[in-house]
Amino acid sequence: MHLDHSLSSSHSHHGPSAISADAHRPDGSRRALRIGLGGPVGSGKTATVAALCHALRDELSLAVVTNDIYTREDAEFLLREAVLPPERIAAVETGACPHTAIRDDISANLEAVEDLEDEVGPLDLILVESGGDNLTATFSKGLVDAQIFVIDVAGGDDIPRKGGPGVTTADLLVVNKTDLAPYVGSDLGRMAADAKAQRAELPVVFQSLRGDKGVAAVADWVRGQLAAWRAR
Amino acid sequence: MTRAALLVLADGRFPAGGHAHSGGAEAAVKAGRITDAASLEEFCRGRLHTAGLVSAALAAAAALGLDPVELDEAAEARTPSPALRTAARRLGRQMMRAARATWPHPELDALARLFPKGAHQPVVLGVAARAAGLGPADAAYCSAYESVSGAATATVRLLSLDPFDATGVLARLAPELDRVALAAADAARRAVDEGVDALPARSAPLLEIGAEAHAAWAVRLFAS
Ligand SMILES: Nc1nc2c(ncn2[C@@H]2O[C@H](COP(=O)(O)OP(=O)(O)O)[C@@H](O)[C@H]2O)c(=O)[nH]1
Ligand SMILES: [Mg+2]
Numbered sequence: 001m002h003l004d005h006s007l008s009s010s011h012s013h014h015g016p017s018a019i020s021a022d023a024h025r026p027d028g029s030r031r032a033l034r035i036g037l038g039g040p041v042g043s044g045k046t047a048t049v050a051a052l053c054h055a056l057r058d059e060l061s062l063a064v065v066t067n068d069i070y071t072r073e074d075a076e077f078l079l080r081e082a083v084l085p086p087e088r089i090a091a092v093e094t095g096a097c098p099h100t101a102i103r104d105d106i107s108a109n110l111e112a113v114e115d116l117e118d119e120v121g122p123l124d125l126i127l128v129e130s131g132g133d134n135l136t137a138t139f140s141k142g143l144v145d146a147q148i149f150v151i152d153v154a155g156g157d158d159i160p161r162k163g164g165p166g167v168t169t170a171d172l173l174v175v176n177k178t179d180l181a182p183y184v185g186s187d188l189g190r191m192a193a194d195a196k197a198q199r200a201e202l203p204v205v206f207q208s209l210r211g212d213k214g215v216a217a218v219a220d221w222v223r224g225q226l227a228a229w230r231a232r
Numbered sequence: 233m234t235r236a237a238l239l240v241l242a243d244g245r246f247p248a249g250g251h252a253h254s255g256g257a258e259a260a261v262k263a264g265r266i267t268d269a270a271s272l273e274e275f276c277r278g279r280l281h282t283a284g285l286v287s288a289a290l291a292a293a294a295a296l297g298l299d300p301v302e303l304d305e306a307a308e309a310r311t312p313s314p315a316l317r318t319a320a321r322r323l324g325r326q327m328m329r330a331a332r333a334t335w336p337h338p339e340l341d342a343l344a345r346l347f348p349k350g351a352h353q354p355v356v357l358g359v360a361a362r363a364a365g366l367g368p369a370d371a372a373y374c375s376a377y378e379s380v381s382g383a384a385t386a387t388v389r390l391l392s393l394d395p396f397d398a399t400g401v402l403a404r405l406a407p408e409l410d411r412v413a414l415a416a417a418d419a420a421r422r423a424v425d426e427g428v429d430a431l432p433a434r435s436a437p438l439l440e441i442g443a444e445a446h447a448a449w450a451v452r453l454f455a456s
Contacts, residue, residue: 007300007342007359070453093455095252096389105247107326108455 021142025117032123033229034113036139038130038166039150044176044209045129046074048150051215052127053083060124063088063116065109069098069131087120098131106143125226135164146225152177157186160194168198172221179208237364242374244381249326253319254386254454255279259442261390269397272387276380276405280412282436284379286310287354288372288416289431293423294358295371300343300351306428307352313440315447319456325350327357337363372416376409386454
């Protein structure tokens with residue numbers, strides 16, 4: 001038998017690549033903070049990612065992973081908007097099951113974040129956008145360090161009351177498109193009270209990307225997460 | 233060795249990336265070659281006796297301890313389509329990550345170092361089976377089953393096919409799956425003495441052509 005082959009004779013200074021949430025890369029350096037953005041289709045995840053890139057790209061080294069359901073549209077939107085150079089945007093194909101790729105079988109996403117760090121790193125922050133499907137989709141802790149759940153006022157003002165893992169447990173809940181509330185008859189006060197009831201002390205941001213403040217509050221939250229990650 | 237490790241490795245929920253691939257079913261559905269349970273069965277039968285046999289033999293040979301670099305070259309030679317080569321390496325890399333986390337083993341670490349971007353999936357699967365204490369026939373079973381189960385699951389999603397019908401297809405293929413797995417394990421044992429050329433080299437041209445077309449689509453549900 002050819003037992004004395006390449007597997008027994010290979011040597012390397014570094015270990016092979018990391019497996020999942022390890023805080024360090026194979027060369028010993030600290031990896032980038034990974035933040036996931038989940039939530040229903042159309043709530044404003046890609047728009048929030050684009051706005052965060054605009055807000056943070058001058059102070060941080062950034063990259064984005066998108067998980068489209070059946071196209072590369074999110075990645076292409078970010079490319080068109082030129083929020084980051086193309087080599088900093090990677091698209092993962094999810095096989096009709098976007099929640100599987102961020103929760104049950106995270107290997108393709110882990111490869112995307114690791115390849116980005118290898119190819120354009122060092123990076124401070126990687127944003128991972130979910131393809132978006134339902135209210136139960138959350139990111140695995142093996143993939144991201146913190147997650148943002150994005151809903152919008154137009155999806156119905158009873159979503160915070162209904163709860164579900166995204167609304168209840170995300171590290172940050174963003175209620176987007178507040179500019180549309182008057183047109184769709186959503187009661188922001190009620191949404192805030194329901195969110196508080198579901199989430200206790202976990203933070204909630206009401207945001208309109210069409211308004212003056214835009215993504216500023218979420219960008220501040222991200223800066224806080226990064227400071228905490230660096231202090232860890 | 234534990235028999236139950238085979239169930240862990242063969243489980244469709246083993247987190248090694250398979251869920252995003254259709255095994256050529258998406259291209260075959262679009263081309264009108266899979267329209268119902270009967271045509272799914274024919275598709276799976278064809279896959280089993282071609283790509284399935286080849287991958288099962290590669291996996292069995294890797295489980296026996298043949299040189300994975302030679303096996304990877306043998307896999308490359310048996311995979312003409314660049315799109316399928318890319319998919320096989322991507323899935324190999326994902327299998328590697330899952331296997332290293334599940335059954336830590338120095339041979340897996342060494343293989344990961346040799347192929348940081350992934351070796352062909354059946355080769356990694358075979359070394360993973362070895363790390364799990366399984367034998368060549370187990371690895372062959374696992375690979376042969378995977379060659380049809382992925383396509384069946386994908387077709388349920390693509391055609392909204394009745395899931396009971398799709399599972400019935402897999403059950404009806406079971407006797408043939410036995411024969412393919414055992415033939416693959418035999419070939420792997422021959423390859424120990426005769427070299428990797430003793431491994432089967434059957435191909436399914438439509439799968440290769442379909443994979444190339446599929447890789448160029450702008451809109452698709454599965455990665456391959
Ligand atoms: N009026 C309004 N529209 C928004 C806001 N944020 C995003 N949109 C729009 O909502 C649509 C869906 O946004 P997108 O980011 O693609 O949603 P995703 O599916 O969650 O990624 C796009 O047309 C955005 O321009 C907002 O704050 N206000
Ligand atoms: Mg989006």
